[in-house]
Amino acid sequence: MLLERAEPTSALVRPVSGLLGAAVRTPLPALAGARTDSPRRWAARHRRRLIAVEATLAAAVAAVVLSVRADDVASTDGLLWASLSLVVAWPALLAVTGAYEGRSFGVGSDEFHRIARAGLLLLAGLGFLSYAAELYLSRALVVVAVPALALVTLVERYAARRVLHHQRAQGRGVKRVVVVGRGGAVLELVGRLQRTQHAGLQVVAACVTPDDRSRVARAAGLPVAGLDDVLDLARRVQADTIAVTSASETAAQYLRTLSWQLEGTGLELLVAPGLVEVAGPRLHIRPFDGLPLLSVEQPRFTGWRRVVKGVLDRSVALAALLALAPVFAGLALAVRLTSPGPAFYRQERVGLGGRRFTMLKFRSMVDGAHSQVAGLSDGNDADGLLFKIRHDPRVTPLGRHMRRFSLDELPQLVNVLRGSMSLVGPRPPLPAEVARYDSEVSRRLLVTPGLTGLWQISGRSDLPWEEAVRLDLRYVENWSLALDLQILWKTARAVVRASGAY
Numbered sequence: 001m002l003l004e005r006a007e008p009t010s011a012l013v014r015p016v017s018g019l020l021g022a023a024v025r026t027p028l029p030a031l032a033g034a035r036t037d038s039p040r041r042w043a044a045r046h047r048r049r050l051i052a053v054e055a056t057l058a059a060a061v062a063a064v065v066l067s068v069r070a071d072d073v074a075s076t077d078g079l080l081w082a083s084l085s086l087v088v089a090w091p092a093l094l095a096v097t098g099a100y101e102g103r104s105f106g107v108g109s110d111e112f113h114r115i116a117r118a119g120l121l122l123l124a125g126l127g128f129l130s131y132a133a134e135l136y137l138s139r140a141l142v143v144v145a146v147p148a149l150a151l152v153t154l155v156e157r158y159a160a161r162r163v164l165h166h167q168r169a170q171g172r173g174v175k176r177v178v179v180v181g182r183g184g185a186v187l188e189l190v191g192r193l194q195r196t197q198h199a200g201l202q203v204v205a206a207c208v209t210p211d212d213r214s215r216v217a218r219a220a221g222l223p224v225a226g227l228d229d230v231l232d233l234a235r236r237v238q239a240d241t242i243a244v245t246s247a248s249e250t251a252a253q254y255l256r257t258l259s260w261q262l263e264g265t266g267l268e269l270l271v272a273p274g275l276v277e278v279a280g281p282r283l284h285i286r287p288f289d290g291l292p293l294l295s296v297e298q299p300r301f302t303g304w305r306r307v308v309k310g311v312l313d314r315s316v317a318l319a320a321l322l323a324l325a326p327v328f329a330g331l332a333l334a335v336r337l338t339s340p341g342p343a344f345y346r347q348e349r350v351g352l353g354g355r356r357f358t359m360l361k362f363r364s365m366v367d368g369a370h371s372q373v374a375g376l377s378d379g380n381d382a383d384g385l386l387f388k389i390r391h392d393p394r395v396t397p398l399g400r401h402m403r404r405f406s407l408d409e410l411p412q413l414v415n416v417l418r419g420s421m422s423l424v425g426p427r428p429p430l431p432a433e434v435a436r437y438d439s440e441v442s443r444r445l446l447v448t449p450g451l452t453g454l455w456q457i458s459g460r461s462d463l464p465w466e467e468a469v470r471l472d473l474r475y476v477e478n479w480s481l482a483l484d485l486q487i488l489w490k491t492a493r494a495v496v497r498a499s500g501a502y
Contacts, residue, residue: 039102039173039240042173043102043105043173046102046105047102049160050100050157050160054090054091054094054153055088055091057153058090061152065144066080082126082130082141083145086122086145086149089122089125090149090153093121093122094114097114097115097117099111099114099157105200106164106198106200107200109482109483111157111161112154115153119146119149119153122146122149123142126142126146130142164198165197168197168199168200169198173200174197174200174201174202175200175202175240176237176238177202177240177241177243178203178204178205178207178233178241179193179205179244180206180207180208180242180245180258181207181244182208182209182245185245185272186216186245187220189243189272190203190206190222193243203220203222204239205222205239206220206222206223206224207224207226207229207233208224208226208227209226209227210226223236223237230242230261231261231265234265239267241268241270242258242268242270243270243272244271244272245272305480308481309422309484310419312423312481313423314416314417316416316423317413317423320413321417324410324413327407331362331402331407332362335362335398335399338396338397338398339367339396341363341366342363343362343363344361344363344411345360345362345364345365346358347359347430348430349428350428350429350431352445352446352447352448352449353445354434356431357420357421359428361408361411362402362408362409363408364395364396364398364402364403365394405495412451416451419448420448421449421450423451423484423488424452424453424483425448425449425450426444426449426453427449427450427455427456427472429444440473443476444473446476447476447479452487452488452491453475454472454487455471456491457487457490457491457494458471
């Protein structure tokens, strides 16, 4: 796997959108004494900047089309007006699809999906207009310019998201959150939000049951009040949002009463459904005789999406193997010349459905490193079923450099081509690890293991065992082609940073 960091004894998107399942927004003015860096004003400025930039991108694409087709006098007039209309139509369609909604800024994939929908609408609209009005618009506009505009907008939004995450890490434009519920649920939600600063939610206080107040105050280091003091505490800490966990004290009548109390305050109410690691696409609100029910779709492990994933895996693996053939030859020769032993390391792993396969890597340790494990067990830097040593003496000098940039993982493209591995998926475990799995962790074997995955782009070997398992299970439960593309995109950055690579 692409970012794994061990040979003989290797080890095994916290998006807030998957955790906070429903939102009730109050449109009335905010509390008196609001901060100068109000999230609403900040979001409005961010929205205006996006509109200005994306209108400029549309104008640039229109200018390119007009310059390319300037010699086509017959279609100049219609093409001119159609091109100029992009400057207005593109931001308008982005607004219609919800790409300028503040809740999509910086988190989840909805922002990118909405841009793609806007591109499809623009493409369909221009095609229909060309046919219905007999404008005979240039194919350069309909077939090339519109997809190109959608693509550059996606790149621009990604760049804007990176800037946004940096600003939120500095505390700019974040929403101040009061978490409400039982002690254990509150501490879990506080921990999740603190680990995902890019989501723009900063926990500033908590309201819990009387028995939990001292424990939560000590563990979280936050101001703590009772469940009946939510509004007063929110005023004191100048909160913007109330996040309610799923607990008996915060259910049914309490939640309804709290929502009534928040009317007219401008405070946003978020409700955590208590469905751990279930992402937004699987959650739907279904009204039933006035009662909103949260529908949870079953995870899908078969179907046409899996077929498409398999075809893409093998196609990309074959293309990569052909393109990287000189790199393979150079690395294999370097391994043989710098340390005695074979160029490749073969290890038995467990894949889809518990089936075993032989995983390939460039050898980055001394030959026979597996026989030295017993003498190194006292120096294990990992927990759980993991065995990782930050400064492993078995790693060769060349192997240390290969591990830094995951070059030793490249032969696993052969495993992908054979179908025993995928480009993206959970880490392929050792048989000894699988033998110690419980029923929950065994769900990792419901999908094909991958070269890279959520675990690898979130810290690699620096992650504790429980966090690595949680991320792998989240991928299993919420797999999609879009998620695979996001992980592949982020893998390159993780490799360059070499964080957790040892």
